[in-house]
Amino acid sequence: MRTLSAVVVTLALGAPVLSQTHQPGQLEAPQAQQTAASSVQAPPAQPQGPPQGPGPGSGMGHGMGHGKGGAMDAQHQADMELFHYLGDHGREITRAIKVLPDGVETVTESDNPEVASRIQAHVLSMAARVKEQRPIHRRDPLFAEVFAHADKIEMRHENTPKGVKVVETSGDPYVVRLIQAHAEVVSLFITHGRQEMMKNHEVPARPAAQ
Ligand code: HEM
Numbered sequence: 001m002r003t004l005s006a007v008v009v010t011l012a013l014g015a016p017v018l019s020q021t022h023q024p025g026q027l028e029a030p031q032a033q034q035t036a037a038s039s040v041q042a043p044p045a046q047p048q049g050p051p052q053g054p055g056p057g058s059g060m061g062h063g064m065g066h067g068k069g070g071a072m073d074a075q076h077q078a079d080m081e082l083f084h085y086l087g088d089h090g091r092e093i094t095r096a097i098k099v100l101p102d103g104v105e106t107v108t109e110s111d112n113p114e115v116a117s118r119i120q121a122h123v124l125s126m127a128a129r130v131k132e133q134r135p136i137h138r139r140d141p142l143f144a145e146v147f148a149h150a151d152k153i154e155m156r157h158e159n160t161p162k163g164v165k166v167v168e169t170s171g172d173p174y175v176v177r178l179i180q181a182h183a184e185v186v187s188l189f190i191t192h193g194r195q196e197m198m199k200n201h202e203v204p205a206r207p208a209a210q
Contacts, residue, residue, distance in 0.1 A: 109163030
């Protein structure tokens with residue numbers, strides 16, 4: 001089984017939980033291990049650009065937002081701005097991943113109400129993209145693969161007072177791996193910010209039985 005590289009702590013949820021907590025100036029220390037984990041280095045301070053709103057009217061995409069039929073995706077630019085905002089505020093975001101047999105359950109939150117509401121907006125927008133199969137960030141092979149199988153992804157989310165809880169599952173074992181790999185990459189985005197967004201991420205191997 002693929003191991004998830006992240007800071008691992010055990011939360012009182014009764015199941016393996018990968019969790020990251022980023023407090024300003026605080027290094028994460030791996031605690032109780034549920035799976036093999038690589039240590040996560042404290043990221044360099046991310047450049048803090050001016051907050052950019054995700055609201056409607058923020059313009060058209062610029063070339064990477066081609067949807068299923070190649071048409072420009074008007075929501076693309078707003079989504080990109082949200083990614084960047086979240087990446088730039090990673091130190092204010094906490095995230096716990098519970099690995100389920102058929103997917104993941106995640107809780108992603110912030111004590112900063114503005115960051116919390118942007119997390120909620122991002123997940124709402126991404127859930128619509130998964131449901132409607134409107135890909136984004138296909139330059140990254142993992143994201144391309146997630147969207148190629150979006151019809152097999154079940155994504156439920158509910159807002160918490162400080163962010164969002166997401167349950168993402170699939171009946172297809174390969175898609176389960178994609179969901180879990182994607183959840184790991186979201187954690188990397190939180191840790192490393194924009195520099196991680198520029199990277200491509202590996203597509204997991206298909207389960208042997210397939
Ligand atoms: C710090 C930055 C980010 C945060 C906090 C964040 C947070 C989240 C959360 C909570 C989910 C729900 C699924 C899960 O919890 O695993 C999600 C889904 C998603 N995010 Fe992000 N995200 C970030 C950056 C990005 C970036 C940079 C991209 C693409 C360029 C992206 C694309 C997506 C997509 C496509 C989904 C839906 C697909 C899926 O969940 O499998 N996110 N994100």
